[in-house]
Amino acid sequence: MPIMSRMLVCLLLVWRVAASGTEVVRVPLPESPGDHRTDYALQLLQLALSKTGASYRIEFSGFPMNQQREIRELEAGGTIDVASVPASPEREARLLPIRIPINRGVLGWRLGLIRKGDAALFAGVNTLEDLKSVRLAQEQDWPDTQIFRANGINVIAAPSYEGLFKMLVVKRFDYFPRSIMEIWDEQANNADKLQVEPHIALHYFYDAYFMVNRKNTRLANDIREGLEKAITDGSFEKLFWQYYGDRLRKAHLETRTVIELKNPLLTPETPVNRPELWYDFRRKPENPQ
Template sequence: MSDWVISLRLVCLSLWLFLWSGVPVASATAPEGGQEEPLLVRYPVLGEEYGQSRDDHFSRVLKLALDKSGRPYRLDPVTLSNFRESRSVMSVAKGIYDVHWMHTNPTRESVLRPIRIPLFQGLIGWRLLLLREEDKDRFEDMTTLEPLKALRAVQGHDWPDTAVLEANGLDVARTPHWEGMFRMLYAGRVDYFPRSVIEIWREQDIFEELDLVVDDHVALVYPSAYYFFVRKGDHELATVLENGLNRAIEDGSFEKLLMSRFGSAVKRAQLEKRRVIRLDNPNMTPQTPLDREELWYQP
């Protein structure tokens, strides 16, 4: 009997024994445990020192959302040497990385797909006033926006908050230099510097030599949100993140994470005791989920 005939008979015998054993043929190639392939999620890591603290929180929220989604995943950080949000929009759109957290506006929501869950619960729009020490009680009796209209604020040249203040009739000095804003206030070139409740105390500490104080009396409040953004066509990641965030909100882990990072600042601000002066924000789209009260901080 030739060698090839013997080999053929052995192959047939092996196949018959395999089938007789009752083991499904598909199981020989199926992934162990039938698990899904991990979803690769690339996200940016910034080299800028000031942004690292805030971005560390966002990356923790990203991980929380992915954990809560129940979808296997693998996080892959992409290191950036410098950062501008306008550049990040194109980086997400081109697939250089898959997701980034950015301040929303109509243009970003048209170019990318937003996950419309505010990652700070809207606290980025709760603004306190940084003042010179001698002006600490200047707004003790303030009940409307009118007293600020005769004064001058300072904001970043292209910050979204600059447009909000100007749209509400306030005079704003624009500058591209972050550190210079605090020194402009100290030098009396501007009268006040609105900062979010999650930023103002840390910044006061950074510039403690300037003896700047936080007004105790009022809070300027307008709807404002950082969202996760993904590519327009990335329906899988968008669904995973939205489901995970909603589950984290429902079980309380979203707020717990937020307050573990910013709770002391919120408590220190005593927002419930302040006179709240509400402003309009023309940069918020009609799709903003303002009707979902659980998404927004309430004192």
């Protein structure tokens, strides 16, 4: 188990014991075994709730969920209370979003998973027009699928997250855009067959928010208050760099060709006027450590 994952388990266990009798906040189990995509978001949620002055305890739901199941459960007031949900107009209308980008926009910085030995296929890809000739894929329900298609890119839409890795290996497509948050763990889990493409970085303005049921305004306000306090006292940024610092440095964005994509899914409420909430290596200084 990765160090950060072990830390998360320990922190949650300690908090559970210390907060006996407090209000439970239910979060979804990861979509599949070994899926660590939500580890950081859970640590940030715990950080935010710890700064509210209220008493909360985080517990996992009884079964794994994909994004669409999470949204349905939140909307129905079902088995979960909050989830880290990639933003879109439809999701922000159905749920109550706390509009502070959880990952400081790193969800919109994309590298590609490719088959081992295929790097030469992408050496001449330098522009959006070049990218349109590349066979790439995403899960059918991800907002990224809509973003790529809105930029004129053909996207193979797959029904499941796990299935995408198998499809890439058997050459159903050639390039699997993944965020810097996720790609290194995913490559390590498929190290015998897949590698990270070394030349290109895709960028679009995009991230996930914590979202709750529209009636759960108290929890939403507490999460918002805790996040703002963490931003002010620096603990949000500290956690961000603790978790993502090595991943961002490993990406070597400064040496890559960055292809900018438009995101038609941004709502007017997106906090684009707060640059401190969004990571961009081109804005100096970025890494305080």
